[in-house]
Amino acid sequence: MNTIDTLFNISDFVTEEEREWQMRAREFAQTKIQPVIDQAFEDRRLPVELLPEVGSFGAFGMYMDGYTLPAASSVAYGLVAMEFEAVDSGFRTALSVQGSLAMGAIHKFGSEEQKNEWLPQMHTGEAIGFFGLTEPQGGSDPNTMLTTARREGDEWVLNGKKRWIGLASIAKLGVIWAKDEEGIVRGFIVPTATPGFTATPIENKLSMRASLQCEIELDNVRLPADAILPGSKGLSSPFKCLNEARYGIVWGAMGAARACLEVAVERSQTREVFGQPIGSKQITQAKLADMFVEYEKGMLLALHLGRQKDAGKLTHGQISVGKLNSVREAIKIAGTCRSILGGDGITTDFPVMRHMANLESVRTYEGTDEVHQLVIGRELTGMAAF
Incomplete structure (x- = not known):
């Protein structure tokens, strides 16, 4: 232990x-x-x-x-x-x-x-899947969706582009969100072997490099009538899925924070400056203490939200509190840990710089800090500022 x-x-x-x-x-x-x-x-x-x-x-x-x-x-x-x-x-x-x-x-x-x-x-894991919602022009506003699904006889025909779609180039199937002819967002199961479907990995990333995100093109992708997810209707459907992913981030970001904190504590005991371990210095101990307090608070919040979720009481506003707090504090913890590691902190001898880079992506996807601040603000004031 x-x-x-x-x-x-x-x-x-x-x-x-x-x-x-x-x-x-x-x-x-x-x-x-x-x-x-x-x-x-x-x-x-x-x-x-x-x-x-x-x-x-x-x-x-x-x-x-x-x-x-x-x-x-x-x-x-x-x-x-x-x-x-x-x-x-x-x-x-x-x-x-x-x-x-x-x-x-x-x-x-x-x-x-x-x-x-x-x-x-x-x-x-026999079949890998993806979730195709985000579009190049859309970002945090999926209501700008340009991907379309039109009905032709016994088929649906999908056209459009998606970006930052995880696992798409290795997937067997995916869920694509598109607007039907009435402008209503619906979900469709799309086997990746379907003609007209193309997934291209995004290569020029400085973050999440050991991950797989893709750009998708849908060029007259023809699907059978029963490819539609019958229970999906409107943007509330993909948003419910995103809430599940955001919940996982509440815990996940604390894992990255813990990993950084562990190596910083160990390094503070073994790295000597001016004849003593840096962990014996007041400033270093203050940094470690402040980081640990935020880590513990984040873990207790994650645990509380998990119990609320299992009880069927977790709200989207509460998820925003968790996602905003966990990622924001994890980024701060990683940065402070890097400072304790000194110059060696930027090397692959330690995982901290990799976590720092990755967390910048985690901060952006499933809702940016600003989006979650506005969700929380709406919950507090009853007024939407989007």
Whole structure:
């Protein structure tokens, strides 16, 4: 047990089953992802060979029920997300895209036939999925959606572009959100082998380099009538899926913060300046103490939101509080840890700069800081300032 767990141990607040999920995820992350992640980041490559192994221990869609899914608690899922992101945000993103967004859309809005066909395959990692909402011109305002779906006889015909879509170039299927001829946003299951579908990885990233985001083009993609998610109607449908992903980030960002804090504590004990370990200096101890307090507060907030989610009481405003706080504080913690590590902190000897870069992406996706501030402001005042 490290010093962080000694001062605040999350296992004191979770069930044995939740702790078991966490420890399985920790073992996987530390023995499978950790040994390859620095090179994968350098090579701009998601370790896709590990995705079936994530399916093997049941993490994809783990908090959903039915269709061979485990129905684990939301807290258990949060702990898994935290352990994955403690190694790399990009791999936790893959967990989120597959298990919360793609599977979540089908689980929430799909027909029984769609659920029975796809969810068991996606749970095991046999079929990888994506979630196609964001567009090049849209960013935080999906209401500007230009992707269209028109009905032609017994088919739907989709046209448009999507950008920053995780896993799309390796996926077997995806959920594409498009406006029908009445201007209503609807979801469609799109097998990636469908003619007219193209997914191109975005290569010039300085963040999330061990992750996979793509640009999608839909050129007269023809789908059968039953490709539509029958329960989806309006932007509220994809937003409900995004809330699931945002919840995972509340935990995940704290994993990145914990990883940075652990190496900063260790380095403060071994790095000597002016004849003494820097951890013996007041300023360094103050930095460590302030970071730990924010980490502990973030973990307690994540735990509270998880219990609220399992009780069916979690609101979108509360999710915004968690996402804004976790990512903002994780970025501050990573930056301060980098300063404690000195010049060596910018090297791959430590994971801190990689976490710092990745967290800038986490800050942007699933709602920027500014968007979540406005959501919280609307909850407080009753007035929308978007």
